[in-house]
Amino acid sequence: MGQVGCLLIHGFTGGAYEVNPLARYLREHTDWIVSVPVLPGHGRTLNLRDTNADEWVAFAEEELRRLWLYCDEVYVIGFSMGGLIATHLAIHYPVSKLVLLSAAALYINTRQIFKDLNELAGNMVRRKLHENEWFGHYKYKLINTPLKATFEFRKIAKRTIPLLEKINIPTFIAQGQMDGIVPPKAARYVYDRIGTYEKKLYLSKTSKHLICYAADCDKLFHEIAFFLKCTDYPDDG
Known part of the structure; x- marks a missing residue:
């Protein structure tokens, strides 16, 4: 095998920071070229008014x-959302393997959001709002x-989700069971709709939406690296 490249695509209103822990792991454990671009209008400072779905997808293609x-x-x-864009790339370009992390095929996880909001309310009563990671992360995004x-995000979902059956390459699907954004x-x-028979489903019991920051992320990263390196990865059923 020649030089391997790995493209990591972040989510809606996010940035490279969402997947950087995994990118660092791959750089430390492989000799691959690892690319973590920031989609137009995204990043630590958001400027989403003048960008659209077509620009985000075209940027990832480039x-x-x-x-x-x-x-x-x-x-x-x-x-x-980067999972949806990654799916688009895997359908239209000769990508060798696909990894979907908390892919936004369905959204929103109402039950977990109410649980997070109850925690938020409790912190407000105790005047510990500044300590609530969920509040700090999403307040800026909501505003x-x-x-x-x-x-524009929903456009990508509507275009991509019906095409899951066209995926015919090995695919690793990971999801946090405490995710408050994607159920x-x-x-x-x-997993049930994707076309390939070479697929792996990984569930994290501790992870919320930012799965690359979960308590068990090292185990997840090891599984992903093994999946990508392996030449014969069986369907786990």
Whole structure:
């Protein structure tokens, strides 16, 4: 095998930080070229008013083509909305393997959100709001995400989800069972509909939506690296 490239795509309103822990792990344990681009309008500072779904997908396509300038084989990893974009790439380009992390095939996990909101309310009463990681992470996003951008995200979902059966490459699907954004059943939804027979489903009992920051993320990263390196990965049924 020649040079391998790995493209990691973050989620809606997110940035490279969402998948950077996995990117670091892959760089430390392989000699692959690992690319973690930031989609237009995304990142630590959001500017989503003047971007759209077509631009996000086109940007990911350009990054994939750029990797092929240096690589003989490319794997694609997508988190949340990035999982939908990664699926698009795997359908339309000769990607070798696909990894979907908390892929936004279904959304929202109402039960977990209410649980998080109850925790948030308790912290407000105890005046510990600044200590609540969930609040700090999503407050900025809620304020700075225009409704138009949400419709653009849904465009990607509507275009991509019906095409899952066209995926014919080995695929690893990971999902946190405490996810408050994408319901855990989304992973099984994708697993059951994806076209390939070479597929692996991984569930994290401790992870919320940001699966690359879960308590058991090292185990997840090991499983992903093994899956990508393995030349014969059986269907786990």
